[in-house]
Amino acid sequence: MRTAFYISDGTAITSEVFGHATLSLFPTEFNHRTIPFVETPEKAEEIKRVINQTAAKSGERPLVFFTFVNHKLSEIIKSSDAVCYDFLSVFSEQIKHELKLEPVPKVHRTHSMHEKSYDYRIDAVNYALANDDGANVKDYEKADIILVGVSRSGKTPTSLYLALQYGIKAANYPMTEDDLESGSYPRCLLPYKHKLFGLTISPERLSAIREERMANSRYASIRQCRMEVMEVERLFKKNRTPYLNSTCFSVEEISAKIISEAGLERRKY
Amino acid sequence: MRTAFYISDGTAITSEVFGHATLSLFPTEFNHRTIPFVETPEKAEEIKRVINQTAAKSGERPLVFFTFVNHKLSEIIKSSDAVCYDFLSVFSEQIKHELKLEPVPKVHRTHSMHEKSYDYRIDAVNYALANDDGANVKDYEKADIILVGVSRSGKTPTSLYLALQYGIKAANYPMTEDDLESGSYPRCLLPYKHKLFGLTISPERLSAIREERMANSRYASIRQCRMEVMEVERLFKKNRTPYLNSTCFSVEEISAKIISEAGLERRKY
Structure with a gap:
């Protein structure tokens, strides 16, 4: 080889x-x-x-x-x-x-902490961690984007990737069964509807992912997954929340699509 | 422009x-x-x-x-x-x-979920989150590496970067004052001393970072930071734990150095 x-x-x-x-x-x-x-x-x-x-x-x-x-x-x-x-x-x-310019080579031009965006990126990672999985619903004012979706639809890795790579402050909020049953977003999200971006996923893939976490649970059952996905997609449509199906995409692809569709400002190139 | x-x-x-x-x-x-x-x-x-x-x-x-x-x-x-x-x-x-081979172009060859390493990377992100900041000290068996250092020395972003980019399972453990006073690693780390990698930082930079979190606290005081850094470096040396000073390095640089010095196996290229 x-x-x-x-x-x-x-x-x-x-x-x-x-x-x-x-x-x-x-x-x-x-x-x-x-x-x-x-x-x-x-x-x-x-x-x-x-x-x-x-x-x-x-x-x-x-x-x-x-x-x-x-x-x-x-x-x-x-x-x-x-x-x-x-x-x-x-x-x-x-x-x-x-x-018509001579190159001026310098070491550590890229991928170093001397890039202007570096502090933004570290701030954004801290923000993503503090605002992961609905852990904190009081700091959405500072979010560049808030990812919403059912549990295990890919929100956390995407939030972290957006933060680490691009310095984008991404919070994420898991839509619970209570939220889905009520047919509307929880009160904490309502002032920030313009910042929401939905992630959805095929029920089969969701069930497989949840099965690894909690085998043979209602949570992982295909019936439950089908219901949650149907309800969350209905909610996205009703609220005109932009969303994408993460089933076949990597975090890199999901992030690139979100940045492009939501018109987010990147802090790093 | x-x-x-x-x-x-x-x-x-x-x-x-x-x-x-x-x-x-x-x-x-x-x-x-x-x-x-x-x-x-x-x-x-x-x-x-x-x-x-x-x-x-x-x-x-x-x-x-x-x-x-x-x-x-x-x-x-x-x-x-x-x-x-x-x-x-x-x-x-x-x-x-x-x-002496013809290229066979295919779309989405890179940065897609069809790369072999993709599932490893997502697993590693979940591992890094579950084992961040000493949150879980019972799963170090599965760690590829365990980052140790005082609070705010750069462990968390580095763990996440190693996971997201390379599929490396990195736990991290913050050395508390009690640990430092005792002059040895806590019991939970002892069976995994061969997996430890230390991060240290200049007391001045540490104090500035902590000041942003908790202004005018003992935690952020230069005196406290000097003491903690001195003690943690002494501990690294005493135990022959490899370590590096993160003060002037980005997460990319810290990660590249750790992989290279610890001889870690990367799951993604």
């Missing part, structure tokens, strides 16, 4: 995302290795030896996706027995001509 | 990460716009109009970073009045020759 290395003087997250997206186009498996914080020539030489050993052992040149600010480090890695993809350089050359 | 578009038939996360990393090399500001889920020619034509309007209004061609599986959609976007960077294609051409 071919080895793919993701190497950087920072977190190597950019190399990973780019390398992974590119390699996922090919119908084969790779052995992935990330090596972050390669910040000195000594460390780069050490990594070069690791790459060369991998090449010698497998008989195939590893693929190396790297980003370095310090040119000297790039040169050391490029001199290894690997196929190197210096993907930022290729495009920065092109963009340089378009912008 | 020049506008940068990130466009895709999926979440557009790959385009964003790549575009943002490239543009951050240049000492200028951009107006960022992400447009995910462009899945039909009609939608692509609509986006082309938006791009062209932006170009006309600002008098500068926008920069467009895109990934599409469907070639027809790429062509529509490429025919807009913008500078387009089809960054995946450039490298997939090169990799094709190295691997």
